[in-house]
Amino acid sequence: MRNPPRILSIEDEATVRRSMMVYLSDSGYEVLEAENGRIGLERILTDQPDLILCDLRMPEVDGLKVLDEVKRLMPDTPFIVVSGTGDMRDVIQALRLGAWDYLMKPIEDMGVLDHAVTRALQQARLIQQNQRYHEELVATNRRLQQSLQQLQEDETAARNIQFQLLPQHPWAVDDLVFDYFIRTSAFLSGDFLDYFRIDDSRLGLYVADVSGHGASSAFVTVLLKSTVSRLLNEYREFKIQTVLLPDRVLSLINDAIVERQFNKYLTMFYAVVDTAAGIVKYCNAGHFPYPIYHDGHAARFLEDRNLPVGLFDGSTYATKELAFQGPFTLTMFSDGVLEVLPSDLIPEKEALLLSRMNAGDPDVEMLVETLGLTQQDQVPDDITLLQLRKGG
Amino acid sequence: MDTGNVLYARQGNVVVLRFVGKLGFAESGSRSTTAALNAFLKQLFEAKDFENILLDLTEATSIDSTTLGLMAKITKFSMEHFGRKTMILSMNENIDRILESVGFDRVFVMVHEAASPCPDMIALPAANDSDREWISTVLTAHQELCRLNERNYATFKCLVEMLEKETAAAI
Numbered sequence: 001m002r003n004p005p006r007i008l009s010i011e012d013e014a015t016v017r018r019s020m021m022v023y024l025s026d027s028g029y030e031v032l033e034a035e036n037g038r039i040g041l042e043r044i045l046t047d048q049p050d051l052i053l054c055d056l057r058m059p060e061v062d063g064l065k066v067l068d069e070v071k072r073l074m075p076d077t078p079f080i081v082v083s084g085t086g087d088m089r090d091v092i093q094a095l096r097l098g099a100w101d102y103l104m105k106p107i108e109d110m111g112v113l114d115h116a117v118t119r120a121l122q123q124a125r126l127i128q129q130n131q132r133y134h135e136e137l138v139a140t141n142r143r144l145q146q147s148l149q150q151l152q153e154d155e156t157a158a159r160n161i162q163f164q165l166l167p168q169h170p171w172a173v174d175d176l177v178f179d180y181f182i183r184t185s186a187f188l189s190g191d192f193l194d195y196f197r198i199d200d201s202r203l204g205l206y207v208a209d210v211s212g213h214g215a216s217s218a219f220v221t222v223l224l225k226s227t228v229s230r231l232l233n234e235y236r237e238f239k240i241q242t243v244l245l246p247d248r249v250l251s252l253i254n255d256a257i258v259e260r261q262f263n264k265y266l267t268m269f270y271a272v273v274d275t276a277a278g279i280v281k282y283c284n285a286g287h288f289p290y291p292i293y294h295d296g297h298a299a300r301f302l303e304d305r306n307l308p309v310g311l312f313d314g315s316t317y318a319t320k321e322l323a324f325q326g327p328f329t330l331t332m333f334s335d336g337v338l339e340v341l342p343s344d345l346i347p348e349k350e351a352l353l354l355s356r357m358n359a360g361d362p363d364v365e366m367l368v369e370t371l372g373l374t375q376q377d378q379v380p381d382d383i384t385l386l387q388l389r390k391g392g
Numbered sequence: 393m394d395t396g397n398v399l400y401a402r403q404g405n406v407v408v409l410r411f412v413g414k415l416g417f418a419e420s421g422s423r424s425t426t427a428a429l430n431a432f433l434k435q436l437f438e439a440k441d442f443e444n445i446l447l448d449l450t451e452a453t454s455i456d457s458t459t460l461g462l463m464a465k466i467t468k469f470s471m472e473h474f475g476r477k478t479m480i481l482s483m484n485e486n487i488d489r490i491l492e493s494v495g496f497d498r499v500f501v502m503v504h505e506a507a508s509p510c511p512d513m514i515a516l517p518a519a520n521d522s523d524r525e526w527i528s529t530v531l532t533a534h535q536e537l538c539r540l541n542e543r544n545y546a547t548f549k550c551l552v553e554m555l556e557k558e559t560a561a562a563i
Contacts, residue, residue: 078404079404080404080405085501088479088501088503088505089503089505091479091503092481092503092505092507092509093507093509095403095406095408095446095509095510096507096508096509096510096511098403099403099404100403100404100405100406101404101405101406101443101444102406102444104476104501109475111475112474112475112476115443115474115475116405116443116444116474119405119441119442119443120404120405120443123404123405
């Protein structure tokens with residue numbers, strides 16, 4: 001709306017038109033005139049008035065036709081009918097068509113005209129304002145929607161990468177079988193695992209739980225995977241021993257994450273199985289619950305406490321060894337599994353987990369079943385099971 | 393059942409009130425309609441955010457004196473604040489006779505037109521008057537009628553005096 005507002009009077013009686021125009025002009029409005037409906041319509045299109053005062057009975061194009069056009073072209077422009085007392089039925093018809101008000105000719109008190117015009121402009125301004133707010137709201141909403149979609153696309157990409165990085169399963173190699181189960185709670189998992197052949201007699205494995213979810217957690221898993229494969233290459237090409245030494249691997253990843261300032265950290269269990277020597281070398285960087293080792297007779301936790309990876313500059317780790325002769329299973333969990341166990345106390349949950357493993361040395365599929373890991377609709381945290389089973 | 397009802401709509405500067413059916417004091421259910429109309433007018437006159445009231449009586453079948461008094465209040469307010477007479481649409485001869493009998497043809501613009509100016513209307517919000525408020529609504533409505541002309545004064549004098557006494561006794 002212009003300031004001052006622009007008012008168009010469409011009126012074939014010159015004296016009526018002039019008296020209204022003089023009054024409104026004196027009141028500070030910009031005034032335009034049209035002596036009949038046809039010229040009125042032209043001026044409406046060219047001059048876009050903020051308010052229209054219109055007679056009903058006019059030659060050529062009458063007031064109702066003008067109103068009809070205005071409602072079609074600019075429905076929110078106030079339209080006030082100025083009519084003789086003999087045209088009352090037309091006034092009603094005009095109201096039916098959407099006129100904002102009606103004034104009776106002759107207008108004895110110009111204050112009535114002023115009042116009606118002021119009120120109508122006030123209302124029109126409110127309508128415009130509401131429309132603007134509405135449009136702004138719609139635009140903001142659209143922007144939000146777009147960035148949300150962008151985020152979702154990013155997360156989908158990260159998720160795809162993360163899942164592509166997971167190894168095939170089950171994986172039978174020599175007399176070993178690797179298998180796992182991952183159930184994600186959010187769109188993106190913070191849990192990650194991998195296993196791989198190092199050389200003829202040795203295989204490596206790790207399970208990790210990155211703090212938080214989202215794309216940045218997925219990037220940390222990419223970093224894990226690429227670091228370990230670099231170490232593998234260095235071993236195969238240059239016989240650099242790092243990949244065989246759990247404590248060295250963990251401290252190397254620790255330094256990489258601290259250095260890059262990801263503001264992420266992870267708990268991680270890393271192990272190397274030497275089938276020829278019958279030894280498992282392992283190191284646990286804060287991963288909980290502890291892995292469970294089942295030697296064919298009974299299950300027990302492999303307790304090993306170290307700082308998580310990526311929190312402190314220069315954290316050092318120590319490798320432990322476990323000798324085996326016959327068959328065994330090594331089962332690793334992420335802490336998400338604790339959330340679904342039916343108890344409020346961590347020690348009880350641990351005992352429950354151990355008793356499940358003692359009950360017939362279950363494989364991954366049976367564990368998922370007995371722990372009810374697929375039953376709940378939603379889980380509060382990622383749940384991961386990784387199991388290495390040695391036969392023979 | 394032909395109980396009275398009042399609907400309203402707002403269009404630009406104009407408030408349209410449509411009276412439907414029997415708006416009679418004696419009719420069952422119309423006390424609440426009259427009370428709702430009275431409460432609505434009170435609010436409207438306080439807000440004063442309109443320029444014109446149009447009374448659509450095309451669907452009214454009868455009107456009692458309390459409703460007439462409220463109508464008088466409406467046109468009086470309109471003339472005082474906006475310099476306009478309220479327009480009444482009516483097609484019913486009985487209604488016309490009643491309106492003429494209380495001299496409304498001089499204080500309203502009467503239009504004989506059957507078609508409603510507003511197709512979409514909504515019911516007035518319900519109001520629950522206490523007995524005392526109800527008496528005062530009836531009293532002021534009739535005082536308003538009495539002020540219009542001598543004949544009304546003669547017709548409603550007794551009722552007004554009686555209600556005034558009752559109101560005074562209640563206080």
